[in-house]
Amino acid sequence: MAGIMKKCFYLMNLLISISMIIYIYSEHYQRKAERRTLNVRESTSAITALGDKRTFILSPYYDPRGRTPSVRVLVIIHRRVKKLYCWFHCDYNSSVSVRAHINHHRDWFHYAYGTAALLCEEPPDCPYRYISIHWSKGQNITHLPRFEVRNRPPPAAPSVNFTVCISTMYGNYNNVLQTIQSLEMYKLLGAGRVTLYLNQCHQNLEKVLRYYVEEGILEVIPWPIHKFLRISNIWRYHLSNNSQVHYFAQSATLNDCLYRNMYSSKFVFLHDIDEIILPVKHHDWPSLMESLEKRYPEASVFFFENHIFPAVANSSEWTTWGDVPGVDILQNIFKKRVFGKNRKYLVDPRKVYQASIHRVLKKDGKHKYVPRRLAFGFHCKSRQPASNDSLITDRTLWRYNVSLTQNVNKVIQQVFLHR
Ligand SMILES: *[C@@H]1O[C@H](CO)[C@@H](O)[C@H](O)[C@H]1NC(C)=O
Ligand SMILES: *[C@@H]1O[C@H](CO)[C@@H](O)[C@H](O)[C@H]1NC(C)=O
Ligand SMILES: *[C@@H]1O[C@H](CO)[C@@H](O)[C@H](O)[C@H]1NC(C)=O
Ligand SMILES: *[C@@H]1O[C@H](CO)[C@@H](O)[C@H](O)[C@H]1NC(C)=O
Numbered sequence: 235m236a237g238i239m240k241k242c243f244y245l246m247n248l249l250i251s252i253s254m255i256i257y258i259y260s261e262h263y264q265r266k267a268e269r270r271t272l273n274v275r276e277s278t279s280a281i282t283a284l285g286d287k288r289t290f291i292l293s294p295y296y297d298p299r300g301r302t303p304s305v306r307v308l309v310i311i312h313r314r315v316k317k318l319y320c321w322f323h324c325d326y327n328s329s330v331s332v333r334a335h336i337n338h339h340r341d342w343f344h345y346a347y348g349t350a351a352l353l354c355e356e357p358p359d360c361p362y363r364y365i366s367i368h369w370s371k372g373q374n375i376t377h378l379p380r381f382e383v384r385n386r387p388p389p390a391a392p393s394v395n396f397t398v399c400i401s402t403m404y405g406n407y408n409n410v411l412q413t414i415q416s417l418e419m420y421k422l423l424g425a426g427r428v429t430l431y432l433n434q435c436h437q438n439l440e441k442v443l444r445y446y447v448e449e450g451i452l453e454v455i456p457w458p459i460h461k462f463l464r465i466s467n468i469w470r471y472h473l474s475n476n477s478q479v480h481y482f483a484q485s486a487t488l489n490d491c492l493y494r495n496m497y498s499s500k501f502v503f504l505h506d507i508d509e510i511i512l513p514v515k516h517h518d519w520p521s522l523m524e525s526l527e528k529r530y531p532e533a534s535v536f537f538f539e540n541h542i543f544p545a546v547a548n549s550s551e552w553t554t555w556g557d558v559p560g561v562d563i564l565q566n567i568f569k570k571r572v573f574g575k576n577r578k579y580l581v582d583p584r585k586v587y588q589a590s591i592h593r594v595l596k597k598d599g600k601h602k603y604v605p606r607r608l609a610f611g612f613h614c615k616s617r618q619p620a621s622n623d624s625l626i627t628d629r630t631l632w633r634y635n636v637s638l639t640q641n642v643n644k645v646i647q648q649v650f651l652h653r
């Protein structure tokens with residue numbers, strides 16, 4: 235198990251290192267005149283412990299949307315932490331501390347730790363690129379890790395139209411076929427990027443993820459949250475009362491993904507790898523969104539009904555991809571009748587401040603429930619239905635049969651047969 239994880243993280247570390255090197259070089263040439271040696275500990279991991287054992291820093295994001303421009307530091311924090319400071323490292327040799335406003339998100343599900351944003355107003359006359367976080371405003375802070383503030387300045391225009399944020403993949407996840415099918419469906423529907431938070435996966439799946447990272451569509455963020463907190467892998471607090479944070483801190487990953495893609499993607503979907511927002515009337519997301527934007531010009535959030543297609547327990551007997559482990563979504567065309575609950579959604583990320591799993595906690599603009607005749611959330615998960623009575627047939631996915639099958643075959647060839 236440790237070996238698999240090591241490999242999973244190894245690839246990511248390598249990618250981070252490469253982009254760091256490219257970044258440092260481009261900076262070197264761009265800003266030769268004001269070059270300074272970077273003798274600081276710069277933090278690039280997805281989670282950094284502050285040292286008080288109660289605050290875990292994800293990343294600071296520039297946020298120009300308030301009355302004064304601020305830096306919003308996403309954290310996982312204990313409910314009792316009351317006082318923290320942002321240290322802005324001015325480009326010259328001084329640093330300025332600013333008291334952080336600790337803004338708890340409301341979806342803590344009764345756990346002691348949850349997602350929050352530390353809101354720190356930019357100090358005047360301090361051109362900065364890095365900040366640190368500390369509980370003291372006067373201490374010697376040279377030893378603190380420094381975080382580069384992301385989204386600063388925000389890019390003028392998005393580079394992709396649709397990003398899919400996949401919150402935590404965990405356990406020895408080995409649902410290879412469905413993962414490939416989902417990723418290929420996202421591409422067919424119009425995704426320009428997929429951002430996935432990876433706690434753990436099987437080495438088969440690791441190969442698949444590596445393929446898509448190389449292809450350029452996938453960004454994998456290592457998410458070793460279990461090294462910092464006791465996490466629950468079940469939903470309800472009262473069933474897992476020894477754990478400290480809800481469901482692999484899913485809410486934190488969703489918000490990190492939202493801010494990461496805020497200015498680089500026109501729209502962002504937030505859901506799981508076994509879910510696909512499937513247009514019904516239109517053929518892909520661009521034409522769906524063109525229609526939804528016309529219909530609801532004020533909307534910044536679009537909710538989609540969750541349609542559960544209970545996967546047959548072992549579909550490998552029927553699939554044409556017999557050796558590849560996992561669920562074949564093309565075989566699952568029966569869905570449950572209950573649609574109302576657990577909606578997932580798409581946002582204009584620049585209008586959203588706080589995202590949660592099935593809800594948006596804070597936003598500008600309106601939200602709309604998209605009627606099922608336009609689109610719905612195809613959610614194929616392995617669970618045997620209690621009876622077949624409640625199932626209805628839905629072949630919407632079969633419209634993509636030919637291209638999906640071709641694309642999946644190609645990936646399986648490349649990943650498992652050529653290497
Ligand atoms: C850097 O710090 C020194 C001493 O702390 C100070 O004398 C000097 O003016 C500072 N340089 C700048 C560019 O602020
Ligand atoms: C701050 O701490 C570092 C080492 O941790 C030390 O080298 C430096 O002299 C200290 N600076 C001040 C102003 O105390
Ligand atoms: C994004 O959508 C616009 C139309 O809304 C289109 O002109 C543009 O080419 C799309 N960009 C990408 C990267 O697909
Ligand atoms: C904790 O969970 C156990 C069962 O796992 C239960 O018996 C107990 O009452 C729970 N305690 C609290 C404080 O909820």
Ligand SMILES: *[C@@H]1O[C@H](CO)[C@@H](O)[C@H](O)[C@H]1NC(C)=O
Binds near residue numbers: 548550
């Ligand atoms: C699924 O079916 C295949 C082929 O019949 C079989 O080899 C495999 O062991 C089955 N897996 C499970 C989990 O039942």
Ligand SMILES: *[C@@H]1O[C@H](CO)[C@@H](O)[C@H](O)[C@H]1NC(C)=O
Binds near residue numbers: 620621622
């Ligand atoms: C549901 O349908 C499947 C395939 O048609 C069948 O194998 C299974 O026994 C049925 N289950 C129930 C509970 O009727």
Ligand SMILES: *[C@@H]1O[C@H](CO)[C@@H](O)[C@H](O)[C@H]1NC(C)=O
Binds near residue numbers: 635
């Ligand atoms: C789509 O693919 C499935 C599984 O390969 C197959 O059973 C079904 O007949 C196909 N449907 C169409 C309309 O081609």
